[in-house]
Amino acid sequence: MIRCEGVTYVYQRGTPFEATAIEDVSLEIAAGDAVGIIGATGSGKSTLVQHLNGLLRPTAGRVYLDDVDINAREVDRRRVRQQVGLLFQYPEHQLFEETVTADVGFGPRNLGLGPDEVRHRTARALAHVGLDPAVFGPRSPFTLSNGEMRRVAIAGLLAMEPRMLILDEPTAGLDPASRREILDHIMRLRSARGLTIALVSHSMDAVARLCRRVIVLDRGRVVAEGATRDVFADPGRLAALGLGVPQVAECARLLRERGVPVRPDVLTVDEARRAILDALAGRRPAPKNVP
Amino acid sequence: MDFLRGLMLGQYVPAESPVHRLDPRTKILGTMWLVGVLFATRSLAGLxxxxxxxxxxxxxxxxxxxxxxxxxxxxxxxxxxxxxFQVLFGDSGGHVLFRRGPLVVTRENLAAGAFYGYRLILLVAATTVMTFTTSSVELTDGLERLLRPFRRVGVPAHELALMMTIALRFIPTLFEETETIMKAQMARGAEFARGSLVARARALIPLLVPLFVGAFRRADALALAMEARGYRGGEHRTRMKELRVAVRDYVAAGMLLVVAAIVLLPPSVWRAVAGR
Structure with missing residues (x-):
């Protein structure tokens, strides 16, 4: 479990470029949970998640992993980073090794594991993201497609075998098919391995599909927090913060405006289909102006 | 833990000030002039x-x-x-302040060391003041204009200015990218500041390879973007911001001349001026 208490971070302190990125952020991510972190550009999402594995040290406030202050002097930050994997934006930009296998094995090698264990974990991690180790392992990462490179980068984190995975815009800049595929893999990892997930995304659809809870940031502060369904049921509030809602929720809202009494809190296409059929069949109490 | 930020020597600080508004040519030539004066003076009073x-x-x-x-x-x-270095390897002779074996510290060498050191600081300070108050775009505009007369002897003024603009433009970007890649590799358990010298050198590979790949990718994209906008070098290009010399530039030049006179003219001249 990760807990932030009053975390504030100021960039370039003591210079004319000083800027407060996040201010007094407190939050908790329970083990096994899937939390979405949303907010307009510049709201401090990326800065916040870099505190969760000790890459940034808060200017004020504390970050706890299982009730241990991760910035305490005696804590080994490398162990924290092994347990809390952080996937940066455009992670394919960090690939550097000659082969996919070697690149995915970078993390396990840094953990000081033996060659057998490294090979094991590498193969397993590649399989988790749907890449056949025998086919992709020996290839150069620079010959892969964008979506494949992204998946290799994710495998590089999975090979560390973290308990928690923080994903900063994992699907940005990919085509719809690759986007869906990566989200599918993440969902499968969550259900199969019980990974705790924190997803930073501009894609409300991705958040709706993956997350049980949502934290909304605005200009460095937490302004809303709650179950995904409840947060997305209030499109007016989100629009005021420069955010949208999942496409199906928007669709439901438009239908309601036109007099079809669809439930407001739909998150997935399946739910929307059922809700619309229910509404059309009149199984829910319809407003008076609808025949 | 803002990596590398401390290295950003003399980064432009946007502000509204008389110095910021000066023509970049005035600031470039003025800085060169100050550096010249700095090297010409032999007295501490001048510094x-x-x-x-x-x-x-x-x-x-x-x-x-x-x-x-x-x-x-x-x-x-x-x-x-x-x-x-100056204190240890300067001229022998003079007043010895301290002696231990081959190590001899004289008053003269100590004074000379302090003088040269101070001069070096002032040298960097002078150029830093310029870069603090002049954006990189202005700087290269000024430089291009100053180099234009030398085109006749084959100095590619525009191309040099363009290269400089691009290089300056991408320095912060590369810094940012370095920071991100470092963090990303640290998230995979990499260590950059631990272990032997060999281990540290080897730790740079996961940083340098992606950095170079990224630089080439950016260069490609930039070249494409420039071509797509019909960029064709320096001929017949007009500017959005024309450089113009204003009254304040003459004032600044006058002040620079006065400073140089104060620093460089020997005291006897000043005594003669004062005595008359």
Whole structure:
């Protein structure tokens, strides 16, 4: 479990470029949970998640992993980073090794594991993201497609075998098919391995599909927090913060405006289909102006 | 843990000030002029006058003194080394202050070391004041204009200015990218500041390879974007911002001349002026 208490971070302190990125952020991510972190550009999402594995040290406030202050002097930050994997934006930009296998094995090698264990974990991690180790392992990462490179980068984190995975815009800049595929893999990892997930995304659809809870940031502060369904049921509030809602929720809202009494809190296409059929069949109490 | 930020020597500080509004050519030539004066002077008093002048420019440019000194911090190391060399390997002879075996410290060498060290600091300070108050675009515009007369002898003024603009433009980007890649590799358990020298050198590979790949990718994209906009080099290009010399530039030039006169003319001249 990760807990932030009053975390504030100021960039370039003591210079004319000083800027407060996040201010007094407190939050908790329970083990096994899937939390979405949303907010307009510049709201401090990326800065916040870099505190969760000790890459940034808060200017004020504390970050706890299982009730241990991760910035305490005696804590080994490398162990924290092994347990809390952080996937940066455009992670394919960090690939550097000659082969996919070697690149995915970078993390396990840094953990000081033996060659057998490294090979094991590498193969397993590649399989988790749907890449056949025998086919992709020996290839150069620079010959892969964008979506494949992204998946290799994710495998590089999975090979560390973290308990928690923080994903900063994992699907940005990919085509719809690759986007869906990566989200599918993440969902499968969550259900199969019980990974705790924190997803930073501009894609409300991705958040709706993956997350049980949502934290909304605005200009460095937490302004809303709650179950995904409840947060997305209030499109007016989100629009005021420069955010949208999942496409199906928007669709439901438009239908309601036109007099079809669809439930407001739909998150997935399946739910929307059922809700619309229910509404059309009149199984829910319809407003008076609808025949 | 803002990596590398401390290295950003003399980064432009946007502000509204008389110094910021000066023509970049005035600032470039003025800085060269000051550096010339700095090397011509032999007296400590001259350096003090120049320090006061630079302090004045800094104040007029609305730069916090503490920030300016912070920007000079990396130079202090270099100066320290220069002073030590001067003291240890300078001329023998003079008043010995301290002697231990082959190590001899004389008063003359110590004074000379301090003088040269101080001069080095002022040299960097002068150029830093310029870069604090001049954006990179202005700087290269000014440089291009100053180099234009030399085109006749084959100096590719426009191309040089363009290369400089691009290089300056991408320095912050590369810094940012370095920071991100470092963090990303640290998230995979990499260590950059631990272990033997060999281990540290090897730790740079996961940083340098992606950095170079990224630089080439950016260069490609930039070239494509420039071609797509019909870029064809320096001929017949017009500018959005024309450089114009204003009254304040003449004032600045006058002040620079006065400072040079104060610093360089021997005291006897001043006594004669005062005595008349």
């Amino acid at each position: 003090v006058v120049l320090t006061a002048f630079l302090g004045g420019v800094l104040a007029a440019g609305r730069i916090a003194p503490a920030y300016a000194v912070r920007g000079l911090r990396p130079v202090f190391w270099l100066v320290g080394i220069a002073v030590v």
